Ligand SMILES: Nc1ncnc2c1ncn2[C@@H]1O[C@H](COP(=O)(O)OP(=O)(O)OP(=O)(O)O)[C@@H](O)[C@H]1O
């Protein structure tokens with residue numbers, strides 16, 4: 173079971189002077205149960221790439237299979253394959269359209285034929301997932317919410333679909349620090365509890381490093397690196413720089429300690445462990 | 458330093474569904490000096506954007522007062538002067554573009570003000586130079602990176618000759634490099650042209666650059682002070698659902714491990730020097 177891209181190229185404004193190959197000859201297989209992080213400079217093709225995972229964009233050349241099904245064939249099976257992918261867009265307001273928060277989240281499951289009683293349960297669970305109080309928010313109009321609240325409703329709408337593959341394009345933009353931590357925590361829990369496949373596009377290296385078990389670095393429409401996050405952050409810093417990707421702020425800080433002569437393992441992704449390492453190194457002298 | 462923004466006992470109530478009221482601002486008092494750089498942080502829904510919209514009279518107070526350079530936002534006759542002196546930059550770079558060329562985009566504001574064409578050309582040149590985008594005059598804004606688009610939006614404000622910039626999460630959609638571009642542009646304008654800046658952000662590392670930080674929660678101002686005072690209160694900020702810069706949290710952890718580290722460390726350099734003198 174997997175999403176598989178074979179030799180996928182996508183060209184925007186094809187056959188015009190503005191023609192732009194946003195991704196080039198991408199071969200990629202995302203297996204069920206993986207947690208894949210995607211990073212890269214703005215314009216490197218991340219959003220274009222993930223929009224192929226649910227057939228939102230059709231490759232200019234190449235093929236996309238979900239669980240063995242070519243998703244650009246006609247018919248019910250291809251449609252169902254696409255539906256197994258839930259996608260949170262980069263701009264959440266593009267995803268909201270109903271009169272109330274409740275209806276907005278209920279729309280997707282209802283379309284999938286979920287029964288009305290089960291829908292209410294799902295809406296409640298989804299709002300809880302994103303840290304919004306049901307009583308307070310269910311009847312509100314999605315367009316009259318704060319930016320971060322809107323983002324949360326957009327995520328809830330996709331979680332309520334209970335997708336097999338969950339794709340999130342910069343989901344933390346506009347979330348406050350606790351909201352970001354809690355929602356990412358929820359995604360981690362969901363991943364661990366249900367084995368849901370997660371694809372996360374993020375500028376926040378720390379989040380990717382902490383959560384993903386596989387990291388893909390995009391550069392100019394191509395996959396530059398594909399491997400374990402720790403390995404990439406520690407051993408490929410030059411290539412990351414070439415791709416215009418910054419290493420996590422914590423890694424930078426640890427590098428500075430190293431330069432001052434502290435003997436520490438800089439390959440850590442959480443502050444608590446990092447502080448312990450520095451403390452021990454200082455005590456050793 | 459004279460006061461540029463004075464908010465007195467201001468409340469704002471939105472009418473939501475079925476006549477239900479949402480109190481977004483709850484008796485706010487704020488004074489911001491001419492040429493000051495103030496960062497505003499706070500959880501989702503705490504009222505930051507609502508406050509920002511009062512600063513150029515997109516909203517008017519339900520009660521209390523909002524004065525911009527002494528002008529009351531409630532008085533209709535002040536509207537144009539307030540809108541001209543306070544420029545807004547929002548989160549989504551794509552929603553702010555109005556023209557097909559960068560220079561037309563920057564000229565849009567002054568054109569609406571009826572500024573003569575020759576003067577507009579000068580202003581556009583100057584504004585694009587100020588944000589480091591002079592080479593992109595003839596480019597299509599849609600093909601720029603997010604950071605470049607935001608700098609064009611800032612140039613648009615400068616071309617209006619505004620002396621106050623209100624930025625509502627200008628870097629939320631950007632990658633680290635774009636974020637850096639925008640923040641350093643704003644800092645430079647603040648330093649070199651004495652522009653008053655109100656900067657809303659969820660990135661604590663950005664708020665550290667401000668002269669003063671205001672923390673909002675449920676429509677109220679709950680903390681206020683220079684970055685060092687605010688960000689050294691690690692526990693309090695975490696209770697509020699906020700965060701502190703990496704260095705501040707790192708220092709806090711080291712203190713818990715009984716290391717002697719000064720209380721007011723908020724940057725990497727300060728921390729490294731304190732640990733390895
Ligand atoms: N147009 C509106 N109509 C009704 N209520 C609104 C409207 N806009 C905002 N609100 C409510 O007012 C409160 C404050 O919203 P505001 O947008 O000012 O928050 P914020 O601090 O900017 O949050 P964020 O960090 O998510 O951007 C929230 O509870 C929000 O739901």
Ligand SMILES: Nc1ncnc2c1ncn2[C@@H]1O[C@H](COP(=O)(O)OP(=O)(O)O)[C@@H](O)[C@H]1O
Pocket residue numbers: 184185192193194212213214215216217218219220221600
């Ligand atoms: N709708 C579009 N029309 C034309 N060009 C586009 C469009 N969307 C993206 N592009 C271009 O394709 C390239 C990749 O963009 P994108 O996939 O959005 O990158 P990322 O998500 O990594 O920032 C960029 O050069 C961008 O300008």
Ligand SMILES: [Mg+2]
Pocket residue numbers: 218219220262341
């Ligand atoms: Mg993108």
Ligand SMILES: [Mg+2]
Pocket residue numbers: 318319320505506507625
């Ligand atoms: Mg806001």
